[in-house]
Amino acid sequence: MSQTPRVIISAFGDEAAIHKTAWEQYSALSALGLEYYSLRFIDAGNGIKNVMQLTKTEISKLRHMEGDFALNVASIGSPLGKVKLLDQEDGTKNRYVPFKKYLASEVSKACELAHAFETKLIRGFSFYHPKGSDPWQHLPQAADQLGEMAEMCHRSDLTLGVEIEANLVGQSGALMAELHRRVNHPAVVTIFDGGNIVSQGYSTLETYEQYLSMKPSIGWIHVKDYHNSNLKQRQTHVEEDMLKNFVPADQGDSGHEQIFKDFAAELPKLERRLRRRGIAGVFLDLEPHLKGGGQFGGFSGPDGMGVALKGLTRVLDYVGIEYHLKDFGDLCADRGF
Numbered sequence: 001m002s003q004t005p006r007v008i009i010s011a012f013g014d015e016a017a018i019h020k021t022a023w024e025q026y027s028a029l030s031a032l033g034l035e036y037y038s039l040r041f042i043d044a045g046n047g048i049k050n051v052m053q054l055t056k057t058e059i060s061k062l063r064h065m066e067g068d069f070a071l072n073v074a075s076i077g078s079p080l081g082k083v084k085l086l087d088q089e090d091g092t093k094n095r096y097v098p099f100k101k102y103l104a105s106e107v108s109k110a111c112e113l114a115h116a117f118e119t120k121l122i123r124g125f126s127f128y129h130p131k132g133s134d135p136w137q138h139l140p141q142a143a144d145q146l147g148e149m150a151e152m153c154h155r156s157d158l159t160l161g162v163e164i165e166a167n168l169v170g171q172s173g174a175l176m177a178e179l180h181r182r183v184n185h186p187a188v189v190t191i192f193d194g195g196n197i198v199s200q201g202y203s204t205l206e207t208y209e210q211y212l213s214m215k216p217s218i219g220w221i222h223v224k225d226y227h228n229s230n231l232k233q234r235q236t237h238v239e240e241d242m243l244k245n246f247v248p249a250d251q252g253d254s255g256h257e258q259i260f261k262d263f264a265a266e267l268p269k270l271e272r273r274l275r276r277r278g279i280a281g282v283f284l285d286l287e288p289h290l291k292g293g294g295q296f297g298g299f300s301g302p303d304g305m306g307v308a309l310k311g312l313t314r315v316l317d318y319v320g321i322e323y324h325l326k327d328f329g330d331l332c333a334d335r336g337f
Helices: 022-031 056-069 099-116 135-155 173-183 194-198 204-217 256-276 301-319 328-335
Strands: 008-012 036-039 041-043 048-050 072-080 121-124 159-163 188-193 218-223 283-286
Touching: 008 072, 008 301, 022 036, 022 041, 022 056, 022 301, 056 099, 072 099, 072 283, 099 121, 099 135, 121 135, 135 159, 135 173, 135 188, 159 173, 159 218, 173 188, 173 204, 188 194, 188 204, 194 204, 194 218, 204 218, 204 256, 218 256, 256 301, 283 301
Parallel strands: 008 036, 008 283, 036 072, 072 121, 121 159, 159 188, 188 218, 218 283
Antiparallel strands: 041 048
């Protein structure tokens, strides 16, 4: 296997589509030269649904369309873990589900979807601690529950990626690193997201330090960035109206150039480790939110996704990380002459 640092660029399909229809998503991603996408919200003909709500008929339709557009699913972009740890009122609209019920229904469903779409990766989160409380106090329970989720994924030959995000137990690099240490399971990795850190009021240097804390546990990266000149201090709770200042990876405050320059040295080793688990490679998953973001998703439009892709490739070219976008050689191979 080549020691040249390389990645697979993928994207959240729903961000590239104005109406989130499957045809829009697949057309936009294919035109940009992508071969992988993460599945979150989609309209397969019966209205917009989260991936967790798709029926067998809709799944079958999407699988056929993926073949037509030569697209593969990088990860199931599920909202697993975006529920309360404790059944108590805290002024938020987050729901609580008893964990054993959650494991048997929603976690099991995500595993079924991963097999249906022939992907090895499921995106998840680290649970909502009560608003205003110290996330470190809730880390043991979050780690225990993530461990059970990881074991369910492992039994299905899948890998669970836990994304760093505001307002959850795993909201900082230190918390994510400690969660991963406590879970200590081969089927769990972390997902770094610089935009989700900077939007909490962290500086470029602090974001890099959090990346370093997470680096040993990172399985893949979500790519978005953030800049808000009015954000002057650390936010202990990030409200929805703060999630609208996202920018391309080459223009924000996350410091993607420094992060990817360091990450390049890790890529050959990480790729080998992921391949042993049946994963195609190291994904950089575009989730740009260039036209708006929120608790459960974001939007960039087909033009915004193109802008985000250009921003990412400029950074990758600068630091010397290889990637592949569809070219004429791929078309020749597809047409067979």
